[in-house]
Amino acid sequence: MRLSDGMNFPHPVLAKWRDDHSDGYLEAKIAYREDQASDRISIACDLKISNSEIEKLLQDGKAAIGIFALGVATGVRELIPLTIGKSVYSFSPGALLGTVNLRPLVWTVHEIPNWEPAGVHEEFPSRFNLRKGDILAMGEEFQIEIGNLPLPNLETIFSIVVREDLEKGELEVNLDSEKITVLAGRDTYDLIERMRNHKQLAAVVMNSLYVPVVMEVLSILRSEKGTGQYQGKRWVAPFVERCEKLEVAYDSDSSSLIYDACKLLAVPFHDLEAVEGVWA
Numbered sequence: 001m002r003l004s005d006g007m008n009f010p011h012p013v014l015a016k017w018r019d020d021h022s023d024g025y026l027e028a029k030i031a032y033r034e035d036q037a038s039d040r041i042s043i044a045c046d047l048k049i050s051n052s053e054i055e056k057l058l059q060d061g062k063a064a065i066g067i068f069a070l071g072v073a074t075g076v077r078e079l080i081p082l083t084i085g086k087s088v089y090s091f092s093p094g095a096l097l098g099t100v101n102l103r104p105l106v107w108t109v110h111e112i113p114n115w116e117p118a119g120v121h122e123e124f125p126s127r128f129n130l131r132k133g134d135i136l137a138m139g140e141e142f143q144i145e146i147g148n149l150p151l152p153n154l155e156t157i158f159s160i161v162v163r164e165d166l167e168k169g170e171l172e173v174n175l176d177s178e179k180i181t182v183l184a185g186r187d188t189y190d191l192i193e194r195m196r197n198h199k200q201l202a203a204v205v206m207n208s209l210y211v212p213v214v215m216e217v218l219s220i221l222r223s224e225k226g227t228g229q230y231q232g233k234r235w236v237a238p239f240v241e242r243c244e245k246l247e248v249a250y251d252s253d254s255s256s257l258i259y260d261a262c263k264l265l266a267v268p269f270h271d272l273e274a275v276e277g278v279w280a
Helices: 052-059 186-196 202-223 236-245 257-264 268-279
Strands: 025-035 040-050 063-071 076-081 085-090 098-108 112-115 128-130 135-138 142-146 158-162 171-174 180-184
Touching: 025 063, 025 098, 025 142, 040 052, 040 063, 040 098, 052 063, 052 098, 052 135, 076 098, 158 186, 171 202, 180 186, 180 202, 186 202, 202 257, 202 268
Parallel strands: 158 180
Antiparallel strands: 025 040, 040 085, 063 076, 063 098, 098 135, 098 142, 112 128, 171 180
């Protein structure tokens, strides 16, 4: 659900574009920071509210103030409690991508029977029975653009897990999870983790593991003519958006798998130059 300025409510809602309340406002200043290293997005908010009736509900713990975050690309729909004044909230790595809408809100956290606010428009009755989760105040919606390409950090849509019955060196790919999951035997998994944590050898993992894994993903999607059976999985939207931005076909075999995999991973073979000193 997306909250719009024109929504109707059976009770008064404080907003600058509504006359439900005779005075007051909910205002917000919102900024964000994108940490390239961790692929984590942090939202900084400065929330201000002026309405004695709603402020009392906040002080009594009957209502909460915060923001509603809506990210279409990754399916994020999150109601985030914050505080009046300045606060910071960090999303999990990879949670946000592309266009994200942020709406300041005040909402009830308990049922509130017989609420009798003063100074509301005469068209409303004198008292209200509020349900848990009812919106009491709305601020103007902010829209931010998270500028990373969908595969800036492979940990955002890929995961590597152990499957004990696999032999050393064997790998399998599973697309039925929220992330593209690489299955590896215990010894192979441990080797991959050691190399991933080594500054220079991480480039070897990119070329020896992720290139063939992305080739396998493309092969599966092309054989199934698209992502239809995986719709709803969190990895799909970022992967498809990356393909579309780089003009890589994921639903037809119009070009070679290895060429397209390297294109999606920003030609990782060049990064192997940093490895030369390891064995020189």
